[in-house]
Amino acid sequence: MKDLLRWLSHLFRLAVLMPMLALALAATLFVVWPPTADVLRSWESTPVEVNLTEDVSLDELAIRSYVYDANRQIIDVFSYVENRVLVDLDDISEEVKHSVIAIEDENFYLHTGVDLSAVFRAGLENVGAGGITQGGSTITQQLIKNLVVGNKVEAERKLQEMAMAKRLEQEMEKDDILNLYLNTVYFGQGAYGVQAAAEVYWGLDAADLGWGEAALLAALISNPSSNEPINNPLRALRQRRIVLNRLAELGYLTEEQADAYHLQPLPKEVNEIELPPKSYFVEEVKQQLLDDPRYLGGSPEDRFNLIFNGGLSIYTTFDPVAQQQAEAAVAATLAEYNQGEHGGVEATMALAALEPDTGAVRAVVGGPGFAQDEEEFNLATQGSRQPGSAFKTFVMMTLFEQGYQPSDRISGRGPCQIPNPGGVPDPYVANNFASSPGQVDTITDQIRVSSNCAFLRLGRVAGIQPVVETASKMGITTELEPVASLPLGSEEVHPIDMASAYGVIGTGGIRYEPYFIERIVDREGNVLYRHELSGQRVVSERSACWASDVLENNMVNGTGRRAQLPQQVAAGKTGTTEESADAWFVGFTPHLATAVWLGNPNERIPMRKVTGSSYPAVAWGRFMTSYHEGLDVVDFPSCPREPRISELIELEDVFTVGVPCATPLLPEDPSVVVPIIVPVDTDGDGTHDACVDLLLTEGVEPCGFSEFAVEGGDPIPLYCGTPSPIEVQCLEGQFPLDSDDDGVADTCVGEGTGEDLPADDGVEPDSVVDPEAESPAEPSIET
Numbered sequence: 001m002k003d004l005l006r007w008l009s010h011l012f013r014l015a016v017l018m019p020m021l022a023l024a025l026a027a028t029l030f031v032v033w034p035p036t037a038d039v040l041r042s043w044e045s046t047p048v049e050v051n052l053t054e055d056v057s058l059d060e061l062a063i064r065s066y067v068y069d070a071n072r073q074i075i076d077v078f079s080y081v082e083n084r085v086l087v088d089l090d091d092i093s094e095e096v097k098h099s100v101i102a103i104e105d106e107n108f109y110l111h112t113g114v115d116l117s118a119v120f121r122a123g124l125e126n127v128g129a130g131g132i133t134q135g136g137s138t139i140t141q142q143l144i145k146n147l148v149v150g151n152k153v154e155a156e157r158k159l160q161e162m163a164m165a166k167r168l169e170q171e172m173e174k175d176d177i178l179n180l181y182l183n184t185v186y187f188g189q190g191a192y193g194v195q196a197a198a199e200v201y202w203g204l205d206a207a208d209l210g211w212g213e214a215a216l217l218a219a220l221i222s223n224p225s226s227n228e229p230i231n232n233p234l235r236a237l238r239q240r241r242i243v244l245n246r247l248a249e250l251g252y253l254t255e256e257q258a259d260a261y262h263l264q265p266l267p268k269e270v271n272e273i274e275l276p277p278k279s280y281f282v283e284e285v286k287q288q289l290l291d292d293p294r295y296l297g298g299s300p301e302d303r304f305n306l307i308f309n310g311g312l313s314i315y316t317t318f319d320p321v322a323q324q325q326a327e328a329a330v331a332a333t334l335a336e337y338n339q340g341e342h343g344g345v346e347a348t349m350a351l352a353a354l355e356p357d358t359g360a361v362r363a364v365v366g367g368p369g370f371a372q373d374e375e376e377f378n379l380a381t382q383g384s385r386q387p388g389s390a391f392k393t394f395v396m397m398t399l400f401e402q403g404y405q406p407s408d409r410i411s412g413r414g415p416c417q418i419p420n421p422g423g424v425p426d427p428y429v430a431n432n433f434a435s436s437p438g439q440v441d442t443i444t445d446q447i448r449v450s451s452n453c454a455f456l457r458l459g460r461v462a463g464i465q466p467v468v469e470t471a472s473k474m475g476i477t478t479e480l481e482p483v484a485s486l487p488l489g490s491e492e493v494h495p496i497d498m499a500s501a502y503g504v505i506g507t508g509g510i511r512y513e514p515y516f517i518e519r520i521v522d523r524e525g526n527v528l529y530r531h532e533l534s535g536q537r538v539v540s541e542r543s544a545c546w547a548s549d550v551l552e553n554n555m556v557n558g559t560g561r562r563a564q565l566p567q568q569v570a571a572g573k574t575g576t577t578e579e580s581a582d583a584w585f586v587g588f589t590p591h592l593a594t595a596v597w598l599g600n601p602n603e604r605i606p607m608r609k610v611t612g613s614s615y616p617a618v619a620w621g622r623f624m625t626s627y628h629e630g631l632d633v634v635d636f637p638s639c640p641r642e643p644r645i646s647e648l649i650e651l652e653d654v655f656t657v658g659v660p661c662a663t664p665l666l667p668e669d670p671s672v673v674v675p676i677i678v679p680v681d682t683d684g685d686g687t688h689d690a691c692v693d694l695l696l697t698e699g700v701e702p703c704g705f706s707e708f709a710v711e712g713g714d715p716i717p718l719y720c721g722t723p724s725p726i727e728v729q730c731l732e733g734q735f736p737l738d739s740d741d742d743g744v745a746d747t748c749v750g751e752g753t754g755e756d757l758p759a760d761d762g763v764e765p766d767s768v769v770d771p772e773a774e775s776p777a778e779p780s781i782e783t
Contacts, residue, residue: 061086061183062192063311063523067282069318070362070518076282078308084192085199086311086523089179092194092206095214100182102246103218105139109174113140113165140165143181187217188224189270201229203271211253212264215243229266236266280366280378281318285516289314295520295529311523316516317360322627326351326363329623330596337598337615343608348601349619350379352496353594353627356503358533359512361496362592367601377601384478384492385597385604388612389559390575390584391489392455393502394471396443396550398462400543401470404443406550407646410461411687411707412438412446412454415657419460420484428484429657430456433576440687442646444550448558450574452488457651459487473538475500475511489575495595498586503593505551505571508637509544510535545639552636555587563587563617568628569635572620574612581606585616590634592627596620650686651707659716660708661691679706680719692723699724 063086064079089097101108107115115138137145144164149157168177187197195206197217202209209217219239220227229236244258253261289295289307296303306312330349337347351365366378377383400406414437420428432438432452446454459467464482471480476498480491496514504511512535520529551571554560559574563585572587581604586595596616599607660679679688680700688706703720730736730748737747 062309064196065307065310065312065314067285067314067316069316069320070360071320072315073320075316075318075320076278078286078312078314082192082309083190083196083200084183085195086183086193087195087206089175089182092179092182093209093214095211096182096194096206096209096217097178098250098252099211099214099218099243099247100221101139101178102250102252103243104142104221105137106250108139108178111138113167113169114138114162137161138165139181140168140177143177143184144168146184147180185221186224187220188228189230200270201267211244211247211257212240212261215247215261216240216266218243230268230270233266237262240266279323279364280376280380281316281323281361281364281516283376284364284366284378284381285314285316288516289520295517312528313521315518315520317362317518318516319362322353322363325626326353326365326623329619329626330365332622333615333619336618337610341608342610343606345600345605345607347598347607347610348379349616350383350495350597351594351619351623352380352499353592353623354496354499354503354514355512355591356506356588356593357510357512357535357590359500359503359514360518361514361516364496379597379601380495380595382494383597383601384494385582385599386491386577387489387493387498387584387586388575388577388582389450389452389455389489390498390573390586390612391471391491391493392447392450392487393505393547393551393573393586394474394476395455395458395462395467395487396447397474397505397539397543397547398467398470399443399458400546401539402462402466404461404649405642405644405646406444406546407442407642408649409440409442409646410446410454410457410649411440411656412449412451412457413440413656413707414438414451414453416453416456417657417709418456418484423484428456430485430488440648444553447550447573448554450559453656455487456484458649459484460651461649470539471501473511474504475514489577495597498584499588499593499595502572502586502588502595504538505544505547506588506590506593506636507535507544508541509537509539511538542640545637548636549639551587559611559613560585560587560617562613563621563624565589565621565625565628567633568624568631569633570624571636574617576611576613577604579606580608580610583607583610583612583614583616585612585620587620587624589624589628590636591631592624594620594624596623648686656708658708660688660706678717678719679708680721680723682720682722684720688718690723692719694719696726697723698726 061084062079062082063084064077064082066074067076067078069075105115141161144161148164149161172180183193183195185194186192187194187200189197189200191197191200194209194217197220198204198206198209198213201216202213204213216229216236219236219242222239226232227236227239241262244253244261247253248255248258286307290300290303293303296306298306330351334347334349348368349365350367351363352361353363354361364378364380366380366382399408412432414432414435415429416431418428418430420426430452433450436449436451438449438451438453441449441451441454443454443458446458464484464486467486468480468482476493478491478493478497480486483490500511500514512533515531517529518531519527522528548571551560551573552569555564555570555572560572563572564570568589568591570587570589572585575584575586576582581599583598584596588594596619598610598616598619599605661677663677675696676694677691678694678700680690680692681688681703682690692700694700700719700721700723702717704718705715706718707715709715737749
């Protein structure tokens, strides 16, 4: 019964293989028939719409591209359909070469491209073996089929394939053809070529494959999907046994060795290349290569093919240690944020760090984690958020470029009212953080306390459009509208732009564009792109040095204290937008410039108990402390002395909302005279320093307007001079009285005949301050 079943099985296999034998017979007859032979010879000697030396070439094979970090370690692989790594024939084990030739083309080194006798021999042996023990097409024919004519089953294509195979054997050496074939053939699981297959199935190089591995690879060629060992282990075992038997028949192995290799376990899972997790940094590199023709030229389609199939080596600025430090600092700080009470607002952080004196980007944290972000949106490079008071640095830099200096003084009193012609609202009214009253102080100290009203005034002094131009020159790439609130950071920016712009201060005024890619090399070793270090001076060295001094002072004595580093000097600025919807810390050392942003990744949602001096400053300090461990401590350069004494910066159209002096209460008796209290500048410095009652004071005269005004109303007059009390003139029957014990009679007592009024001082009734005027404290963008 078993013999009958065996014979029926052979008959079935014969029936299956008969069409192949018939095709081979027809091809043979077609070749030897004189007219057809002439046609075949003509195909061999004339071009057949292809140039074999160009089309059958390693240069035409799709090869994966590698991405390297700054230490030349692989951090990612770009491949699209074909996962392939090219190797030389010398880097492929002899076991692989013998196994493939034994099962696919035993006479490879003997024929001239076509071996018709092999078709019949293969058919008969395959019937007896119960599987594919030998192939009918030569390796050269298979190469032509894979790379040129395709695998459509028709006589004309087959004859064209045979003609090209004979031509190719005349133009290329056998070893070169075999090398091409072993780099071309598909082995399943997305592996093209023997090197990729060795990696996928065993995590080895092609040079390290032995007889067991080689036999399995050779068994896969005829039908890689059906014979694949991970999903079809039984079929893979049977096909590998056939290859091992064939190797034993040809004398490469003994039967005992073949039996031993047959017991070798099959691979059970795909071996992935060990790479760091997908990252925002690598995604940024990929997008720049796809979008920017500066790197690879050509059309978008050309660039796509080069990136994913061109076998490029892409060397980047990525620092894996800095990246790990950045991610650890962000994770630790977000954990603390999540433990606090912040109104239930879900928040994340973005971080961008680069070298100021090169522009090389070393670390990027683009959001909550690349694997969690389905849209792969990079908050550090693509996100646009209001920077708050971190933008005040650009106002300060503009002023220094215009000739102002850190010791110059400006009023920071608030609330403040700024003209905003054409804008809404007009005037624009803002307050200092936490409704602080503010004071007149130096630019250095106004940065230290992050006075909103001081910098709104300074923005008016510098001019909003010049501030826009300074920010753009220093590296802000987003469009900035020249609005009155710009000095408070009301226009959106990218975190990486803020890091780059602050880096300009650290380089003494020279800007280096941020970059991710150092160079790109093609598969032949040709350099396609190399980053050229090129800095451009955008602000003066003196201005940059002064700005660095001011921001260093802020780290020591101001809002940036929580970001201080243990040894290395640093300079930086906090930023908090209205209602704490965005919080920033941006700063630099001579080694690195870093920007940290905190907020909701999807929309602007107010966060309770959050400012730039809280979590962003802490995260910045954590990261920068780790980064600077082991680095040399470098000081900022000494700055040139200020060329003049400090000056008070005055404005005629910016006012503090409110009244500078106490407003007297209205008496119940309308016949009682109400005092006229006015501000007085007694020392000529342009700001009031005393309040007097004009009804009882002489020696002062109107000299313009004070910096105060009723919101939306007229400014309050300022008086100048040396005030002295007016001695009252009493009527007959009255006596002078010193009511406030200042040594001067200021009122009269007793009955008299006539009006009891002091001497006329010429003050018009219109000068009286409205006692009903309010002093609202409208919240605005904060520190």
